[in-house]
Amino acid sequence: MKVAKFGGSSVASATQFRKVADIVSSDVERRIIVVSAPGKRFKEDIKITDILIQLAQAVMEGTACDEIVQAVVKRYAEIAKELELPADEFTAELEKDLRWKMNEYRHDPCHLMDAIKASGEDHNARLMALYLQEIGLEASYVNPREAGIIVTDEPGNAQILPESYEKLYHLRKRRGVLVIPGFFGYSLEGNIVTFPRGGSDITGSIVAAGVKADVYENFTDVDSIYCVNPSIVENPRQLKEITYREMRELSYSGFSVFHDEALEPVYKAGIPVCVKNTNNPAAPGTWIVAKRNHHDEPIAGIASDTGFCSINISKYLMNREIGFGRRLLQILEDEGISYEHTPSGIDNMSVILRENQLEGGKEQRILDRIQTELEVDEVHIEHGLALIMVVGEGMERTVGMAAKATAALAKANINLEMINQGSSEVSMMFGVKEEVVADAVRALYEVYFQEASVGNEV
Ligand SMILES: Nc1ncnc2c1ncn2[C@@H]1O[C@H](COP(=O)(O)OP(=O)(O)O)[C@@H](O)[C@H]1O
Ligand SMILES: N[C@@H](CC(=O)OP(=O)(O)O)C(=O)O
Structure with missing residues (x-):
């Protein structure tokens, strides 16, 4: 069984949704997918998560919210329409949910921020499940609470509680493709709490460890992990393999392609991670593993x-x-x-x-x-x-x-x-x-x- 996480750039538009659907349909082992909120479609674009943060701030400051809500609605409506899904119905539900959260958490700024931020992933997972069903796959949306992702009540900085893993294992019994939103879980108090920014990688890793997956695939927008940030060196060397230890140090120090806190669950469970490109899934990607032969390449x-x-x-x-x-x-x-x-x-x-x-x-x-x-x-x-x-x-x-x-x-x-x-x-x-x-x-x-x-x- 494979758990595949698709990052914000992989689910930023209808075109990207189609690529994800092709990747999922091409391998029956891809039984659980974790999705981020729509990310950037081009360099100057704004991520849905950043728009949602603006929205939460506006609610806290008591300034105008309508335009921001409409900006969120518009992004999802565009994706849904282009995929020929019932866009009006979907966005009406989305708007109702956002407004409910804005009202419900008005006097609790920390949980307000997290509930609004997390809705980016939540609605995208619902939309992805709808699309996969539409193209004939047996697929369902699974809420993190139902999946068993129980976290500490630290807004914006959640940590997984160990009891989650046993509950997550039961997902193995479920039929079809399961679509889980990344980036958040529920605290024992019942609050929505997000991981740090970029935390959908963490959800993917937790789910992979919980279901004891054979592989955790992390789909992004580059063919591999490079030995340096490709925005600093043009066309740097691609890495075939890297160890958990090396990756933890590098991601903590600036390799934003994979969240440093996402390594622990898969490392402990001994699950290899494969970082791949949604835009070029045929490329072999980079494997994050326990050991590599470092004689020829001492530096990763x-x-x-x-x-x-x-x-x-x-x-x-x-x-x-x-x-x-x-x-x-x-x-x-x-x-x-x-x-x-x-x-x-x-x-x-x-x-x-x-x-x-x-x-x-x-x-x-x-x-x-x-x-x-x-x-x-x-x-x-x-x-x-x-x-x-x-x-x-x-x-x-x-x-x-x-x-x-x-x-x-x-x-x-x-x-x-x-x-x-x-x-x-x-x-x-x-x-x-x-x-x-x-x-x-x-x-x-x-x-x-x-x-x-x-x-x-x-
Ligand atoms: N060493 C590296 N190797 C590959 N990508 C890197 C590296 N360092 C930084 N990056 C950046 O990480 C980006 C992918 O991460 P991110 O934007 O979080 O993707 P996603 O939208 O899939 O979550 C790449 O587009 C690249 O610019
Ligand atoms: N959407 C969240 C979580 C995440 O992991 O996103 P991405 O896959 O785009 O890095 C963020 O922007 O922080």
């Missing part, structure tokens, strides 16, 4: 992301002060801030974090507390950093990997703000200024993927 990929900052602290004899690190991190914890890395030396320590966490006066409060409570010699924040992760299972056993990177960056005249190899055996982190990140990734791509030898294995 290079990911990058912007929007980081570094709190740099120095204090003479810091190394002698037991508890310094704990007290520093406690200050961040008190402000509800998570951090990415903590490179340190004998008398200095840096904490790297996403800078959007420092809004609302937090930055000054943190600096003041570090200065007064930890009595440091110096503390300052460096903004506008980008992090680059070089990831590969073969890295540990290959000599000279870091040297290659630093030489390549020096040759490209790029100043390295920091390096962190940490305890991870599969990754190396480089910090650079945001303005030079694309050049840095290109320089690293050249040295790791275009030169004949990457390093010597030990």
Whole structure:
């Protein structure tokens, strides 16, 4: 049995719906499909999820909603009409449901946002089920509550509860093709709660693990996972295989093609993932698996992301002060801030974090507390950093990997703000200024993927 997830770009229009139907009909093993809300049809287009977020914000602020509701209705009406489905009936139901949610959750902003956001996937799954029935397939829409997707009550940040998996297993007994909306589940309190953005990948993975699928197929708009983001390097190398560990590091660090939190359920259940292209299903795609042969290709990929900052602290004899690190991190914890890395030396320590966490006066409060409570010699924040992760299972056993990177960056005249190899055996982190990140990734791509030898294995 296969579980196939179709991302927003794969279900953005009637043309895309037809491609999905062809893919589903071409393999009887594709018994469960998970769909996202309609995504972008072209570069400047707007995703339904983003329109729904605007709608929820308008309800909260008490500003005009009608135009936004109509924009949502219009997108679905266009798809339904072109597929010759009863569009008026469908959109009337959709509008009724949206308006009910707008009213029902008016005084509960968090759950309002999630209920409205989730409706993008919910209506698309209903529409997909209708279309599959129309073309003669035995297909049915399955609501996540009925499927057994029970999650924590953390709006916009749901996590699956373990009891879900047993319930999901029963889906195996159902006939025909099941169409499940991605991106949300229900809390024990009965609320609709969404996963983080891009979370339909997570639903697909949970369902695949729950039904013990043979494969989790993730259909998107590229032929494969590439070793670098294709918007940075033109036509980069395609990956045939990548391990769960490598993919987790790369997706966390910027490979947006597959959600980093979507790996855990399939990894634990030992289910291989195949990332494929809805627009070119004949292409073999990329397999995410437990092990790969990394002798010829020690590096799997290079990911990058912007929007980081570094709190740099120095204090003479810091190394002698037991508890310094704990007290520093406690200050961040008190402000509800998570951090990415903590490179340190004998008398200095840096904490790297996403800078959007420092809004609302937090930055000054943190600096003041570090200065007064930890009595440091110096503390300052460096903004506008980008992090680059070089990831590969073969890295540990290959000599000279870091040297290659630093030489390549020096040759490209790029100043390295920091390096962190940490305890991870599969990754190396480089910090650079945001303005030079694309050049840095290109320089690293050249040295790791275009030169004949990457390093010597030990
Ligand atoms: N390393 C990578 N390999 C492939 N695609 C990548 C990579 N890094 C970023 N992407 C981007 O991820 C996109 C697919 O993810 P996403 O837009 O979330 O698709 P979907 O609509 O299927 O959910 C690609 O179009 C590509 O621009
Ligand atoms: N529609 C949701 C969930 C999702 O996974 O979408 P996509 O498959 O388009 O990344 C979002 O935009 O976040």
